[in-house]
Every structure is written in C-alpha cells, then in structure tokens.
Amino acid sequence: MLVSIFFAFIATIAFGKLFNTPRRVLVLGGLVGAIGFAVYIYMKDVLGYSSMLSNFAGTIVLSIISEVFARIFKEPVTVFSIPGIIPLVPGLPLYRAMNFFMRNAYNVGMEKMVQASLDATAIALGILLISSIARLFKNSKTRALQAKIKE
DSSP: OHHHHHHHHHHHHHHHHHTTOOGGGHHHHHHHHHHHHHHHHIIIIISOOOHHHHHHHHHHHHHHHHHHHHHHHTOOTHHHHHHHHGGGSOHHHHHHHHHHHHTTOHHHHHHHHHHHHHHHHHHHHHHHHHHHHHHHHHHHHHHHHHHHHHO
16 A cells, blocks of 8 residues: 555556646645545545545645645645646556457447546546635635725
8 A cells, every 4th residue: 555655655656747847846646646636545444435535635735735736835725636636547457447448348348438437537526626715715815805995
C-alpha cells in the first residue's frame, strides 16, 4: 500500500511537471495526489467500499486540500487538482474494457466500461461539489464585504 502511494506521489509530480506547475508547489501537488490516492486505496482495500465511492471520497479529500493550498500559496486550484486526480483516473479498467471488446467478450467489456465510467463520474462530481462549495463561500464573503462598504 505504501509503495502504491509513493508511486502516486511520483506520478503526480511527473504530471505536474508536464503541465508546467511552478517548481515551488510541485512537491505539494505530489502530496495532494498521494493523499487522494491514499484515501482511495484505504477505502477500497481496507474498508471494502466500491471503487466508485472510494474514488469519490479520494476526490473530495484531494479537492479540499487543493482549495486550501491554492489559497495559502496564491496559485490557481487547477495547479493542484489536475495533476492530483491523475492517480485516480480509471485507465486500467478502460484498457481492460477495450481488450475484452477486441476479444469479442462484449458482456465483460461492457461491465468494465460501465465501472470505469462510474469511476470517472465520481471523480468529476467530487471536484464539482467541492469547487461549488468553495465558490459559494467566496461569493458570500465578497457580498458581505460589499454590504459593509455600502453602509
């Protein structure tokens, strides 16, 4: 489990480098990806939850940390969240689905495809939920400040 988390950290840093993440936050971005993947692995392997729920929980944690780091280090949230979700992306299930389709095992291929689609949807919903809540807090804070100025 620790080896998987370490490689998630390395993969996140590599994708951060690929996406031109500033050097000063590159390791922090790797930490974001590693923590999100650790939550995913813990929920899936230790607690026995489904892959979709584990992906959703990992993405929620990852998104919250990304929002906090973005505020602290004055960087866009995407600097942390986009490389951070890379370890959670269901690439292997998609590969396996295509492999089963090529072998004419359509039932198994469709099952793997639906599972990968649900995992990808869980990732998207987790990011959407946290970014919407963060935007809500930011807008309410701005409105409260504008109301004070008007008084």
